[in-house]
Amino acid sequence: MKEQYKLPRTFKKAATATTLAAVAVAVTAAPSVATPLQASAQVVNGVLVVHGTNAADQITLDFGAELTSSAATVTFGDGRAQRFDATTFRSASVFLGAGDDAFHAVSGGSTQTDVPLYVAGGAGNDSVAGGAAADVLDGGTGNDSVLGGAGNDLVLGGLGADLVDGGVGTDTELLGSGDDVALWNPGEGNDAIEGGRGADTLVFNGSDGAEQMSLAASGQHAVFLRNLGNIRMDLNDVERLDLATLGGADTVTVGDLSGTDIAEADIHLSAASGAGDGAVDTVVVAGSNAADHVDVAADAGAVAVNGLAARTVISGMDTNAASKDKLQVSTGDGDDRVAASDAARALVDLVVDLGTGQR
Known part of the structure; x- marks a missing residue:
């Protein structure tokens, strides 16, 4: 049978x-x-x-x-x-x-x-x-x-x-x-x-090309997109993204992940060797339309963006003046606050967009 x-x-x-x-x-x-x-x-x-x-x-x-x-x-x-x-x-x-x-x-x-x-x-x-x-x-x-x-x-x-x-x-x-x-x-x-049950991770390896990648909420799911290859990853009950961008001038956008299971996005900007890739990478971290209180801090050679629905940790940055990687924090339309340490600013070129809410 x-x-x-x-x-x-x-x-x-x-x-x-x-x-x-x-x-x-x-x-x-x-x-x-x-x-x-x-x-x-x-x-x-x-x-x-x-x-x-x-x-x-x-x-x-x-x-x-x-x-x-x-x-x-x-x-x-x-x-x-x-x-x-x-x-x-x-x-x-x-x-x-x-x-x-x-x-x-x-x-x-x-x-x-x-x-x-x-x-x-x-x-x-x-x-x-x-x-x-x-x-x-x-x-x-x-x-x-x-x-x-x-x-x-x-x-x-x-x-x-x-x-x-x-x-x-x-x-x-x-x-x-x-x-x-x-x-x-x-x-x-x-x-x-x-x-499923447990602390689960998507490990996503990029390429040496110039890539545009994003992680955003879609209802209770999180969706990760990559322009090269037109890649879409639908994530449910996954708690962490571990992303290696490798070479190229890459742009990674981490959206408001409220309502999803994603608790942390770890973004590694280095080349395969572990050193800076010589290209300017940009990480955009978006807040919500509520009152966001964001803290940007250095964390063991990395930069951590805390205070949003998911924590974003950026490592492997290129700190040379000509190819220094960028971090943009965009908090949305709430009454927002962003604090950044001098140590974090030394590691990335930081740009803050506070939206249209009261400060």
Whole structure:
């Protein structure tokens, strides 16, 4: 009997139609069987079913270029390999079981690289990497690393402190319980991220180009935008943004984040080397239309903007006169106050816009 994977109730509203369609295709669980003593693979009712053990398994599903155009090979950590005709199955379900497991899907020259995967990590600290299709990847219990592939994936961290990366494609990421990290690197797609319980962080890495990026409230969600690649990240129940702008003359705007779960935005302006990038970066921090009392202070070589709905911390500034980075604080229309220390002013070129309220 086939089982249909079900999204957690709290996340159904956030999932896209594309993701739900991917789940319907990708996840066809095989009949439950006892965890085997030896990892194995077989085709059951048109599904390639791979079972790990309760030990630490290493399993690779290879649709590589060195194989025939319709071949797929499952390789296990003990060196065994099973080859299948990929035209005999329409999806693959992988159950890793307990133990610190590793699963990797390799997409190459096979014509069947678009086979969707369902991978269940189970207990243990697992490492899971998906393939080219719309996959469903579940880290399970433990501190897992879960990496999506080229498709529009559904990626679940599960219980534990997980590292989740949707990869290329328009992905949906459920981080689950624990203090989790969602990672984004240049070349990846637009993602929707649901943090769940715990203190969760989006780590977003920019490029050496001149970028315009912003973090703003959209109802109870926060939305992070990047002009290069037309990137949009929808964040719910995520508490922190960790942004590395890298090179280029970048502009980062942190809007009024009232009503969202974002508590802090950490913005690193340095080049990859950790030194200043030689370009003038600008950080704009916006207040609300209420009475904002803002304090701009030096904090261990960084500059912290305190007193708003979310704290903004800026580090890696270029302090050379010709390329000194800028901080603009715009407080809106309330009766506002902004105080800035001399130490903070020495680190950034500070501009204050108090809006139209009384002072």
